[in-house]
Amino acid sequence: MSEWGTFEDETPAEGPAESEESWGSFTDASTQPGPAQPTPPPAAPPAGVPTPSPEVVASLLKAGETLWAQVDGTVGVLGSGAKVTAVYDDGPDGFSGWRPVTVLDPGALTVRPVPLALAEPPMGAATSVAELYADTEPLDDTEPRRPAPFPVGQGPDLDALLDRAVEEERARARAEAAASARRAEAELAAQRRELADRAEAVERQARLREERAQDEVRRAQDEAARQVAAVRDDAQRQVTAARDEVAQVVQQWQFRAQQAESERSRLSEELNRANRASVQRLVLVGVLAVIAVVLAVVLK
Structure with missing residues (x-):
């Protein structure tokens, strides 16, 4: 159902x-x-x-x-x-x-x-099924169908057909070869253009890299020059400071040497005075001794 x-x-x-x-x-x-x-x-x-x-x-x-x-x-x-x-x-x-x-x-x-269509269509509005599926060329049942005999000597010239087919194949092969050659030339030209574009792009990148390398070298040289100048200035400042310090030390030692020389001179003078004083005392003692002897002699 x-x-x-x-x-x-x-x-x-x-x-x-x-x-x-x-x-x-x-x-x-x-x-x-x-x-x-x-x-x-x-x-x-x-x-x-x-x-x-x-x-x-x-x-x-x-x-x-x-x-x-x-x-x-x-x-x-x-x-x-x-x-x-x-x-x-x-x-x-x-x-x-x-x-x-x-x-x-x-x-x-x-x-x-x-709405459902339930009525029969009017005559002529559609084609009947029998007419749709009817054979337009009915078979003739009076005579059996037999194949015709082979057409000996009839039909076109086979040699001409073969020659024409060969010529058509040659023309087609030439056309295909020419089309292939044109395609190959177009592809070769496209590849050459692509290679040229790639070479130009590579060269442009190489130039850019070279320029960047030169910039880096210049920056490195400038930085090295700045560092050398800074080191030179620092060394100069250190040398100047060392010279000033040495000069101060030399001045101090010279001052101390002058003080020592003056002290030596003073001590020498004092020694000389002490020597003279001792000689004088000895002379005085000798004179006193002589006087004492003379007095003793005289008193006796």
Whole structure:
């Protein structure tokens, strides 16, 4: 019973409805002798798949788009399990099952089922199936089909055909060779230009590197000259300071030598005076001794 739909004039009044699921059925309720049979609910999505909320479904729908839904009267269910409201222009047409619907208002979840074309097309509006698949050239059953005899001496000149084919192949080979030569020349010219560009770029980079190296050398020379000048100035300052210190020491030693010389002179003079004083005392003692002797002699 798995089919898109069935078009029946009436539904059996007795017995339960078919348990197998079908794509849809078209029934005429006015011809049913008994009460209307209950319609099975639309199929739910597979187990484990959650039904999206109406807000999510409304955000995904667009007004005017056409999609499939399982419609039963004014109730429709999309493939995701979301329910929509079916609106008809002239009332339900009695078809229950899967059918295309057009979205009217995504926010309100309202759709309009696409009308089903059930009438026969008018004559001449379409081509019949028999005419579509008819053989345009029917076989002639009166005579059996036999192959014709080999056309001896008929047909074109094979030598001319071979010569023409050889000439065409030669022309094609020449054209291909010329095209290959042109492509090779173009590729060679492109490679030469690329090599020239690369050589120019390498030369430009080499010049830049050389200029940077020269700048580095000049900066190093300037730095060395500044360092040498600083060392020379420092050495000059140290030499000057050493000379000044030596001069001060020499002056101090000269001053001390002068003081020592003056002290020596003073001591020499004092020694001389002491010597003279001792000589004088000796002379005086000698004279006193002589006088004493003379007095002693005289007194005796």
